[in-house]
Amino acid sequence: MSLKDIKAAISISRSAKFFLCTFLFFFIFQNNAFAATLGQSKSFLVDKNYDLSGRSTVSAFLAYESKDAYFYFEKDYYDNLSAAEKADVTDQIKNLGQEFDKTIYPVTRETFGEEWNPGIDGEDKLFILFSELPSNVGGYFNPNDEYSKDNVTGGRSNESEMIYLNPDFLKSGKVEGFLSHEFQHMIYWNQKTRIEGVVDDVWMNEGRSELSSAILEDSLGKDFQSQTLAVRKKDFLANYYDSIVDWNNKNYDYSSVSIFMQYLKDHFGIGIFKDMNLTKKTGINNLDYVLKSDDKIGLNEVFTNWTIANYINDENFDLRYGYENKNLKTDFNISPGLINDKNNDGIMNVTGELKNWSGNYYKLDLSTRKNDGLYVEIGFNGDDLGKFSVPFVVNYKNGSKEVDFVDLNVDQDGSKSMSFKNGAVDSIVFIPSSQRSEEAAENNQVKSYSFSLDIKLLSIKDMTRPDGTLIRAAGGEKVYLIDQGQKRWITDLATFVSKGYDWKKVVVVDAAEIGLYPDGQDLKMEASPVVISNNSLVKGSGPKIYLIDNNQKRWIKDEQTFVSYGFDWNKIIKISDIDLAKYADGVSLSKSAFADGALIKDSDPKVYLIQSGKKRWITSANAFKKNNFKWSSVIETSKEIVSSYVDGPNID
DSSP, X not given: OOHHHHHHHHHHHHHHOOEEEESSOBOOOOOOOOOOSTTOEEEEEOOTTTSTTOOSEEEEEEEEEOSSEEEEEEHHHHHTSOHHHHHHHHHHHHHHHHHIIIIIHHHHHHHHOOOOSSOTTOOSSEEXXXXXXXXXXXXXXXXXXXXXXXXXXXXXOOOSOEEEEOGGGTTTTOHHHHHHHHHHHHHHIIIIIIITOOOOOHHHHHHHHHHHHHHHHHHTTOOGGGSHHHHHHHHHXXXXXXXXXXXXSOHHHHHHHHHHHHHHHHHHOTHHHHHGXXXXXXXXXXXXXXXXXXXXXXXXXXXXXXHHHHHHOOTTTOGGGSOOSTTTSSSOOOOOEEOOOTTSSSEEEEXXXXXXXXXXXXXXXXXTOOSXXXXXXXXXXXXXXXXXXXXXXXXXXXXXEEEEEOOOOTTSEEEEEEEEOTTOEEEEEEOOEEOOTTOSOBTTBOOEEEEEEEEEEXXXXXXXXXXXXXXXXXXXXXXXXXXXXXXXXXOSHHHHHHTTOOGGGEEEEOHHHXXXXXXXOOBOOOOOOSOOOTTOEEEOSSSOEEEEETTXXXXXXXXXXXXXXXXXXXXXXXXXXXXXXXXXXXXXXXXXXXXTTOEEEOSSSOEEEEETTEEEEEOSHHHHHHTTOOGGGEEEOOHHHHHHSEEOOOBO
């Protein structure tokens, strides 16, 4: 990376500020020193904004050296401990160091990639410093430490691969997760910023670190209730409408990205997190690119499936709509807000705003509604500048459910109608989400898009369609005629055409409505009772008249042609379109090109006499001579013209 690139990266890191891990547990950055002797002290730079006492430097001693890290402990903090507390700290750091080598270091690298090693200091080991931080700060990683002092304002770099931790959490059982969290930040800085030259969105970086903590704590066999994920699970259920990209460094921000990353891991494997390292894309665009490259499914569909999974959470119903993580399989279902029928008239409206890359949940309770069948009309109107997805879940009283969608046009508007038999439905849950992939967050400001959801409930008896209505189920092919409250299937195209029906008047309805009408007698054309032979004149329901010739139907193009062939209008036979369709199309008939008495041939040696608009084959030279025909009178023409004539009786 050039000096210009390095300075640009440093500038970006300042505008994005530090990577913070919270419970609230924040995470910051700074420091370097190499010591080979236990107990040896070294001065480290720290960030005064996150130091408990607002200091810029602290003195720390080497408390433990593991295979992969040096563990330093703040001297002033240590000196104020009792002898027993000092012994505890020594044991705890030793245990942490051993756990770091055994699990934290290899597991985090296996999932997310490798840190810069050897890094800016040429040292294989990481530096981990325990110094006093505010009670809500678990630790931090400062990218400035990865640069030379000469390239950082005020020389505030420890020029080492460093992680800072709060000593107050040594006994909490959470320090391992915090260490893994910050180690992921270090890895991602190396993979994304140093190698690819970009700084990813804060939400993505924090989401990866949240996942890192969860994987690590699970690998250590920690009881779930003591894990950070348990807190994230609880916070998410209380703030499920939070945008994953809207980063305000609050508990609910961490919870939303934490749960989303769990869903990605469960459904696409941990390999996608290393794949994110390998592109110059960032944030939403990076994740969308990786998903499409690896699994041929884009982020919009994945995000929609995630919002549905957070309500249904049942892989037995559909693998897309649940979690594999054993700690999220149970006691993890969003409780939607209720849609209120204020006037008790079945007409309801929900209006609201959705921040980009967030979803919300609205429940229409139908459990106590009694009628002879229910017709539901849904209308959605979204901000034209947004991009919405509007799935909904129908919950039936028998315990079954189905997922459907309101299809939206380019203006983000759409409608849907459904019909249900009497008392079948318990509730319908609507799950609109905003997913404009062209924008995520700009200067940490996420846009919101307004929407309106309109719902109308009617009894089926009030929705009976008038006789003569043509209906078809969405996605179905069968067309029905409503006749005296019954549906009559129009069995084929010929019947449809013969009855004079218009395709433009076919009403597309929900499949449930089709089932509400009892079956009437099918509509189909009866087979023609007449016998059709060669040279018969026939017509179907349309205006065209055909000549049956050698089991083909030949269209007689116009009245002049009809007359020129000497056909009789009274001999036209009307048959069904079904019977007409049995005949293959032959060459159309047009007015005779030659007068009666003409002798014609094409490239074939056969010679024909034109008589009464038909061609008569002269079967032999003797027949030609016997009828006093002259070879000089034979006209050679095209095969197309010769074949256009109907065959008359041969001349022997």
